[in-house]
Amino acid sequence: MPAAEVDREVRIAIARSIKARGRIPTIAAVASDLGKDVASVDASFARMIEGHVFVPRKDSHEIYAYDPFCVGPTDFFVSSAGRVWFGICAWDALGIPAALGEAGIIETHCADCNESLVVEVDADGGTDVQTWTVMQVGVRPRDFWKDIYFT
Amino acid sequence: MLLFRSEEHAERWRERTKPPASAILKIEEATALARAWYKDKLDPDWRRFTTEEAETIFDDLGLDPEFWQLG
Numbered sequence A: 001m002p003a004a005e006v007d008r009e010v011r012i013a014i015a016r017s018i019k020a021r022g023r024i025p026t027i028a029a030v031a032s033d034l035g036k037d038v039a040s041v042d043a044s045f046a047r048m049i050e051g052h053v054f055v056p057r058k059d060s061h062e063i064y065a066y067d068p069f070c071v072g073p074t075d076f077f078v079s080s081a082g083r084v085w086f087g088i089c090a091w092d093a094l095g096i097p098a099a100l101g102e103a104g105i106i107e108t109h110c111a112d113c114n115e116s117l118v119v120e121v122d123a124d125g126g127t128d129v130q131t132w133t134v135m136q137v138g139v140r141p142r143d144f145w146k147d148i149y150f151t
Numbered sequence B: 001m002l003l004f005r006s007e008e009h010a011e012r013w014r015e016r017t018k019p020p021a022s023a024i025l026k027i028e029e030a031t032a033l034a035r036a037w038y039k040d041k042l043d044p045d046w047r048r049f050t051t052e053e054a055e056t057i058f059d060d061l062g063l064d065p066e067f068w069q070l071g
Helices: A003-021 A027-034 A038-050 A090-100 A141-147 B007-017 B027-038 B051-060
Strands: A063-066 A076-080 A083-087 A104-109 A116-121 A134-137 B002-004 B023-026
Touching: A003 A027, A003 A038, A003 A063, A027 A038, A076 A090, A083 A090, A090 A104, A090 A116, A090 A134, A090 B027, A104 B002, A116 B027, A134 B007, A134 B027, B002 B007, B007 B023, B023 B027, B027 B051
Parallel strands: none
Antiparallel strands: A076 A083, A076 A104, A104 A116, A134 B002, A134 B023
């Protein structure tokens, strides 16, 4: 099977695991789900890392963040679709309800004063505009992948 | 990407930590950006945006092209 087709199957299996189980799968779990050998799924994960499809754990091909979903724990808790999720950053946390097509509640803290912050997002992406909450992007988008762990 | 209680808190943090760059989005702008970016991520036919597609998303949201341009 061509690599592009394998990668598509693997990507669909990852998405299915996230939606159905609320869990980012390991290489072994995807191999088991698809009835494939671990080496071929590992090679697919490596290609997806190269293509910036997800953020790997350091020194590994395993997923750290299949953005917007992170294995966590992080400072960004998201309640959506009856589960608790983790976002690697504010942008991703806000994107979790959107990826699930559901409403969600993002809980974190102000990076300046540490006071708790709660943002409610509806299923259509609307939010409580009465809040003064802002998001700061500290790296230019063209530089995001230069050091994704810093970003 | 971090959240702050207000723009004043974000500015205070920026002065203290001096990040390599800085753009501040209102929460409704950030939510719209996150939705545009991730709403299809779990779809079977998802693929990464091209540079042009990504820049169109930024443009459509009215984000500063000087900060958000990718090319």
